[in-house]
Amino acid sequence: MFLIFALITLLGALAMFRSRNLIVAGLCLVLCFLGVAGLFLLLANPVAAALQIIVYSGAIVVLVLFVIMLLNSHEEEAAAQPHRIQRWLGALAAAVLGAGACKAVLSSPGLVRIGQESPARVMDLQQVGTSLFQQHVVAFEAAGLLLLAAMVAAVALVKKEL
Amino acid sequence: MNSALLQGSLQGYILVALLLFVIGLATVLIRRSLLVQFMGIELMLNAANVALLAFARYRGGDVQGTVFYLFIIAVAACEAAVGLALVVALYRHRHTTDSDSADALRR
Known part of the structure; x- marks a missing residue:
């Protein structure tokens, strides 16, 4: 699976x-x-x-x-200038980062140790809600405020005349 | 060890998250359309989520991981709304969604 x-x-x-x-x-x-x-x-x-x-x-x-x-x-627009070197450098940087990180993950003894025990406890909504409203109430309200601010910002950016 | 990787050990999940992140990074670096770059950013954010929830599960089903995932997607929704509004505003000014032709603050 x-x-x-x-x-x-x-x-x-x-x-x-x-x-x-x-x-x-x-x-x-x-x-x-x-x-x-x-x-x-x-x-x-x-x-x-x-x-x-x-x-x-x-x-x-x-x-x-x-x-x-x-x-x-x-469709993607045709390029004005190809910027070929930058594209290849970008691909190379991503490939090097990926290869290095994969090697680090595969050869890490710490990850094997953490991944040892595996009695899975199924997450249910009640636990999440309890934790959210007991320990993280301030962050919850801040997230609400952030969503409101983002909504206002999106409308202000796109609307032609306010 | 190799079969444990294929069955879904912690390393397997972290590996999937890593590859997802690298594909997202390559999308942002190589593709030119701002909308595709935006999808790449969403992909990188998802890779971080996979790693976070994998670690939370191997800590014995930690609730904090899911709570933080909730906050991350709230911020991601804000980022999506504002980012797409910026793309639309750019298109209004310059009639392009190509990131190469929008490389100056003024013209």
């Missing part, structure tokens, strides 16, 4: 990276987020999986697709 969801996630991400059409890229992103939600289910965390599906593959991707259709930019 882990292998299936990991493959869905990574192939969705790769397809998003490769696709020329922006709408197709957004749909591949949905596939990738659904794979991540499956990984959360395997991590005994159905709360996070539900949130992932609702917020990411629901709200955020729909927002991106709306903007793509609004701006009518379905």
Whole structure:
């Protein structure tokens, strides 16, 4: 199961990276987020999986697709200057970072030690709610304020005359 | 050890998170469309979430991990709204969503 969801996630991400059409890229992103939600289910965390599906593959991707259709930019525009060296340097930097980090993860004895014990305790909403409203009330209110501020900022940026 | 990786050990999850992060980074660095770059940023954020929740599960199902995941997606929703508003505002001014042609503060 882990292998299936990991493959869905990574192939969705790769397809998003490769696709020329922006709408197709957004749909591949949905596939990738659904794979991540499956990984959360395997991590005994159905709360996070539900949130992932609702917020990411629901709200955020729909927002991106709306903007793509609004701006009518379905294809990537042709480059004015190719900037070939910068592209290759970017690819090289990402590949080096990825290879180094993979090597570090695979050869780390600390990760093996942490990953030893595995009695999975299923996360339920009651625990999360109790912790959220007992220990993190201030942060919860701050998040609400931040969402309000972001909403006002988005309207102010896009509206032509206020 | 190798079969444990395929069955989903902690290392397997961290590896998936890493590869997801690298794909997102490559998307931001190589693709030119601002909207695709934005999707790459979302991908990197998701990679961090996978790592966080994997560590939370191997700490014996820590609740704090899920609570922080909640805050992270609240901030991600804000970032999505403001980021896309910036892209729309840029398109209004310059009629492009290409990040290469929007490299100066004024023109």
